[in-house]
Amino acid sequence: xxxxxxxxxxxxxxxxxxxxxxxxxxxxxxxxxxxxxxxxxxxxxxxxxxxxxxxxxxxxxxxxxxxxxxxxxxxxxxxxxxxxxxxxxxxxxxxxxxxxxxxxxxxxxxxxxxxxxxxxxxxxxxxxxxxxxxxxxxxxxxxxxxxxxxxxxxxxxxxxxxxxxxxxxxxxxxxxxxxxxxxxxxxxxxxxxxxxxxxxxxxxxxxxxxxxxxxxxxxxxxxxxxxxxxxxxxxxxxxxxxxxxxxxxxxxxxxxxxxxxxxxxxxxxxxxxxxx
Amino acid sequence: xxxxxxxxxxxxxxxxxxxxxxxxxxxxxxxxxxxxxxxxxxxxxxxxxxxxxxxxxxxxxxxxxxxxxxxxxxxxxxxxxxxxxxxxxxxxxxxxxxxxxxxxxxxxxxxxxxxxxxxxxxxxxxxxxxxxxxxxxxxxxxxxxxxxxxxxxxxxxxxxxxxxxxxxxxxxxxxxxxxxxxxxxxxxxxxxxxxxxxxxxxxxxxxxxxxxxxxxxxxxxxxxxxxxxxxxxxxxxxxxxxxxxxxxxxxxxxxxxxxxxxxxxxxxxxxxxxxxxxxxxxxxxxxxxxxxxxxxxxxxxxxxxxxxxxxxxxxxxxxxxxxxxxxxxxxxxxxxxxxxxxxxxxx
Numbered sequence: 001x002x003x004x005x006x007x008x009x010x011x012x013x014x015x016x017x018x019x020x021x022x023x024x025x026x027x028x029x030x031x032x033x034x035x036x037x038x039x040x041x042x043x044x045x046x047x048x049x050x051x052x053x054x055x056x057x058x059x060x061x062x063x064x065x066x067x068x069x070x071x072x073x074x075x076x077x078x079x080x081x082x083x084x085x086x087x088x089x090x091x092x093x094x095x096x097x098x099x100x101x102x103x104x105x106x107x108x109x110x111x112x113x114x115x116x117x118x119x120x121x122x123x124x125x126x127x128x129x130x131x132x133x134x135x136x137x138x139x140x141x142x143x144x145x146x147x148x149x150x151x152x153x154x155x156x157x158x159x160x161x162x163x164x165x166x167x168x169x170x171x172x173x174x175x176x177x178x179x180x181x182x183x184x185x186x187x188x189x190x191x192x193x194x195x196x197x198x199x200x201x202x203x204x205x206x207x208x209x210x211x212x213x214x215x216x217x218x219x220x221x222x223x224x225x226x227x228x229x230x231x232x233x234x235x236x237x238x239x240x241x242x243x244x245x246x247x248x249x250x251x252x253x254x255x256x257x258x259x260x261x262x263x264x265x266x267x268x269x270x271x272x273x274x275x276x
Numbered sequence: 277x278x279x280x281x282x283x284x285x286x287x288x289x290x291x292x293x294x295x296x297x298x299x300x301x302x303x304x305x306x307x308x309x310x311x312x313x314x315x316x317x318x319x320x321x322x323x324x325x326x327x328x329x330x331x332x333x334x335x336x337x338x339x340x341x342x343x344x345x346x347x348x349x350x351x352x353x354x355x356x357x358x359x360x361x362x363x364x365x366x367x368x369x370x371x372x373x374x375x376x377x378x379x380x381x382x383x384x385x386x387x388x389x390x391x392x393x394x395x396x397x398x399x400x401x402x403x404x405x406x407x408x409x410x411x412x413x414x415x416x417x418x419x420x421x422x423x424x425x426x427x428x429x430x431x432x433x434x435x436x437x438x439x440x441x442x443x444x445x446x447x448x449x450x451x452x453x454x455x456x457x458x459x460x461x462x463x464x465x466x467x468x469x470x471x472x473x474x475x476x477x478x479x480x481x482x483x484x485x486x487x488x489x490x491x492x493x494x495x496x497x498x499x500x501x502x503x504x505x506x507x508x509x510x511x512x513x514x515x516x517x518x519x520x521x522x523x524x525x526x527x528x529x530x531x532x533x534x535x536x537x538x539x540x541x542x543x544x545x546x547x548x549x550x551x552x553x554x555x556x557x558x559x560x561x562x563x564x565x566x567x568x569x570x571x572x573x574x575x576x577x578x579x580x581x582x583x584x585x586x587x588x589x590x591x592x593x594x595x596x597x598x599x600x601x602x603x604x605x606x607x608x609x610x611x612x613x614x615x616x617x618x619x620x621x622x623x
Binding site for chain 1: 445480482483484485489498617618621
């Protein structure tokens with residue numbers, strides 16, 4: 001067993017642990033290379049960085065909720081409603097297609113839709129719902145829209161992989177015993193699919209927290225998330241030490257949030273136990 | 277399932293692709309940009325040089341901030357022999373002793389350059405040569421903006437409220453732009469408060485990080501006026517968009533791309549030859565015609581189209597550009613960036 005683990009351990013060590021340790025060391029040094037906690041003092045004593053962290057998490061949370069709201073019904077439909085295997089495969093291909101386009105192209109594509117003279121505004125103005133085009137682009141909402149679009153496939157894939165492994169006789173038994181389809185869904189299917197929802201929401205949330213290209217384009221620089229601050233420190237200010245501090249702070253707070261989320265789910269009885 | 281399989285395939289590929297060794301063959305390795313700038317350097321300098329001198333040049337593509345990071349890592353044993361970096365980064369590279377002094381005897385074309393294009397260290401030695409000036413001026417939509425703008429303050433005109441774009445501090449000209457606004461409102465590089473106050477009242481559509489981001493804003497009509505690169509504006513106009521470029525009366529903000537010889541290169545003689553060609557009249561003329569950059573080499577006669585599109589205007593010279601004191605800007609960059617994040621973005 002241990003031998004089987006070795007390649008993945010080596011991979012983690014080389015491409016995650018080693019670079020992370022280097023970043024962590026850099027975060028604990030000042031510009032002269034001397035050990036210092038000054039970077040952490042600077043980041044934690046300044047409300048601006050806390051507000052940025054909060055904004056980052058708020059955007060990621062909204063993205064997770066939207067990805068769930070769109071992704072779950074989609075996954076349900078693909079796995080449990082569509083009977084034809086070929087059509088099901090086609091759906092999977094459609095769902096993953098966006099992942100093959102670069103996020104730069106995808107984000108600029110949104111401008112065509114959400115811009116002042118984009119399709120959405122044209123339709124709203126033409127239908128008389130609004131007098132003048134709405135500022136849809138370059139806002140917090142735009143970042144959430146852009147990220148949700150990119151993240152929904154991850155939710156669909158994780159949820160549907162769990163849904164298709166649920167024993168269908170369980171739902172049939174519930175219906176035989178007189179439960180309506182809604183009650184069957186709420187008491188049997190949905191609880192059994194929770195592991196997929198949990199895995200999907202973790203993937204979506206953590207990817208959203210670290211996303212750079214989409215927030216940077218969709219916010220139009222009017223909202224700054226942590227990844228943009230980190231990039232600024234590395235790419236334009238050249239303060240690698242403070243950039244490292246912000247990166248470590250983001251990773252640690254995200255880990256704490258994820259741990260808290262998993263702990264809260266563990267504490268709840270029932271949730272996901274049956275499948276595990 | 278597909279996601280997991282895709283990931284496994286990716287992992288496999290990542291593990292199997294061996295590390296690419298730095299080019300050790302004969303010939304030079306030159307770090308320069310991608311995109312249209314890289315194309316111009318390749319067509320105007322690299323190709324004709326190789327044809328003439330018989331020395332192969334391997335490109336090492338990257339933006340200036342990535343190039344300087346590579347030079348820092350390779351200090352002492354560089355795999356790059358010649359490097360292009362923008363003004364601003366160039367000063368940092370010189371201060372960190374990453375670039376070699378240029379000997380005017382080995383690079384005789386230095387004698388035919390304008391003084392603004394030759395960069396000296398405090399000890400008098402030359403550390404960089406300009407291969408073209410670019411400008412950040414006012415780009416505007418000629419259909420939406422009736423009166424051609426003439427001053428930076430036209431960006432504050434309420435007619436353009438919500439449809440303005442200016443560079444963020446992440447962009448190469450972002451901090452210089454903030455400093456220029458500070459200077460024009462009674463401050464300066466050491467006192468940018470007046471600029472922050474002004475920028476807070478500017479009703480922007482976006483602050484752009486990359487030149488491409490601003491291009492898209494103008495293309496989609498999100499922005500109708502803004503502080504943007506002249507060269508990018510002309511490229512949009514060439515696509516048939518109603519885009520014009522105006523030099524503000526306070527002066528367009530100038531920057532340049534510069535060539536450096538990397539300190540410790542094992543091919544100093546070849547690198548000097550290459551640099552000499554890069555600043556020659558032929559190369560500079562080609563760069564001007566191709567990119568509309570302002571030549572740093574004297575005696576360049578551009579085509580009429582290129583002359584009309586020079587960053588300093590058809591009849592100007594480098595004196596019409598507001599050039600930044602990059603050492604001062606670099607020293608204040610962290611503070612200005614933080615103030616901008618806090619006061620202008622986080623308002």
